[in-house]
Amino acid sequence: MPVLIKSLNKEFTAFLSGEIDHHSAPRIREKIDSHLNREKPERLILDFSGVSFMDSSGVGLVMGRYKNALQLNCSTCVCGLRERDLRIMKMSGLEKLVEFR
Amino acid sequence: MKKITNSFKMALPSKSINESFSRVVCAAFVSLADPTVEEISDIKTAVSEAVTNCIVHAYEEKNGIIYISADLFDDNTVRIKIRDKGVGIPDIPKALTPLFTTAGDDRSGLGFTVMESFTDKLTVKSVPEKGTTVTLVKKLHRK
Numbered sequence: 641m642p643v644l645i646k647s648l649n650k651e652f653t654a655f656l657s658g659e660i661d662h663h664s665a666p667r668i669r670e671k672i673d674s675h676l677n678r679e680k681p682e683r684l685i686l687d688f689s690g691v692s693f694m695d696s697s698g699v700g701l702v703m704g705r706y707k708n709a710l711q712l713n714c715s716t717c718v719c720g721l722r723e724r725d726l727r728i729m730k731m732s733g734l735e736k737l738v739e740f741r
Numbered sequence: 742m743k744k745i746t747n748s749f750k751m752a753l754p755s756k757s758i759n760e761s762f763s764r765v766v767c768a769a770f771v772s773l774a775d776p777t778v779e780e781i782s783d784i785k786t787a788v789s790e791a792v793t794n795c796i797v798h799a800y801e802e803k804n805g806i807i808y809i810s811a812d813l814f815d816d817n818t819v820r821i822k823i824r825d826k827g828v829g830i831p832d833i834p835k836a837l838t839p840l841f842t843t844a845g846d847d848r849s850g851l852g853f854t855v856m857e858s859f860t861d862k863l864t865v866k867s868v869p870e871k872g873t874t875v876t877l878v879k880k881l882h883r884k
Contacts, residue, residue, distance in 0.1 A: 662793045663757035669847060693764075693782075695789040696855050700847035724782060731839065731851050731858065 657690030689720030799827025
């Protein structure tokens with residue numbers, strides 16, 4: 641489960657790919673958090689375009705990153721979700737806190 | 742009275758790498774009934790949630806065995822049972838409440854909500870200190 645990270649002008653994009661579950665989530669989380677803490681961006685974009693499978697672990701991943709980013713005064717945006725994964729995300733009410741596009 | 746047309750059983754250790762293995766096996770089994778791609782995805786998601794619960798909650802990330810069995814019926818429904826011999830659930834209605842979780846560490850508390858949403862029927866039976874059985878039933882519509 642590789643995560644490609646690009647940082648540009650205080651905007652930090654994590655391109656997620658493959659399958660997100662309880663097994664793969666910790667490595668993704670650690671990689672994003674270490675960059676977040678080091679670079680302190682103003683905006684975090686989680687790009688799910690390359691994600692082929694996700695269960696509720698994907699929701700936990702976004703919730704956790706949102707909380708961490710908030711502490712750094714950084715906003716969170718999620719993009720590239722497939723329709724069914726957006727449906728899972730919305731079960732959490734996250735769309736009130738995180739921008740989905 | 743509907744009849745079972747096919748079935749399988751497996752037992753596997755509660756390792757997180759087996760989350761993907763379990764959902765792929767169940768998807769392969771269900772695909773024998775010629776379901777839609779969407780229905781296969783629904784089964785994968787629901788099974789992934791149930792197996793993750795066994796690993797995270799029932800066995801608390803320690804060693805244990807997860808038992809999965811599935812039956813296909815002649816009316817094109819599938820029934821998947823995911824059973825553990827873990828700690829059990831003391832309060833099932835509370836566990837089924839969306840966003841409720843006893844685990845920290847980025848768990849969303851949506852496992853059962855997702856299972857309910859992607860299947861037609863979810864049954865949870867649990868005895869504290871004995872274990873839990875989650876039964877997922879889904880009607881499949883031929884392509």
